[in-house]
Amino acid sequence: MTDLHVEDRLAVQEAIARYAHAFDTGDVAGFVDVFTEDGIFEAVLVDQPDQRAVFQGHAELRRFAEATMREDVHVLHHLAGVMFDSTAVEAPTSRATVLVTKQLPDGPAISTHGTYLDRWRRTSGGWRLAHRRYVALGYGAAHRSRRAPRH
Template sequence: MSATGSLSVEDRLAIQDLLARYAWALDTGDVDGLVACFAPEAVVIEDVFEEPDRWEGHEGIRRLAEHYRNAPGFPGRQHHVSQCLVEGDGERASAKCFAFVTECHGEPPYTLRFTGYYEDKLVKRDGRWLFLERVIRLWDGPVLARFPGKGERAPRKRPPELQIRR
């Protein structure tokens, strides 16, 4: 990311709201609410397994949201977003945020399902901030490259229960 740009406080708060709306919509099964977080030409890339998934446009993102809404193990998951670094100007921005997913079923202890981060490209349209691109990554590989012996991404096979039908 480039040096801190000229985002207003209002823009920063609107971007934080967008990040929260995405998580709330995803975790409450609000497909329309999730799609509304994205520009019509947006793309979501899940770069978690050996073969990344790519979901393009509102139609593709809707299919992704419907998959998660209908996945038997998904209700009870919460996507947590923190440590967001946001830079840009009043029309475009980029963000990178820590992300983790918990799963809450019944009594504690609960399960930590995912640790990683988001890399986002954002655009402001008609006064609203929207995702133009969201890349979902594990907390491994290049993000750890400054540590000795780290930086190589370990290949991960997709388990059968995480197959997404298109």
């Protein structure tokens, strides 16, 4: 088994950033392109593992992106703590902490936060997500009509 070269690690980290930028800018094609043809995006709430959503393949990923990316809603994915759990070139895995903010009429608010658990595959087009599992720790004020008052 061979470990990833530095160039491969950087390419994976760039793909992680491309995912966020594509989603944040409403680039549906760019979002879908981060995944392999049979790629999977799975979202689960940590305290409700039976409450999950799974989108597999470019067609489902495109429908998901078109349904969730709206020009009138501004979101930003803030990524930190990117690390590799496995650097085996045949099946590398990584994780990253994510905080998503959304612009509300009265200011920015946290929409969700959690961890991306990623499995990667090298393709002719470069490194792509074979499976992204988003483990959400919760959803915040951005899912309510207004923020709670500060005390």
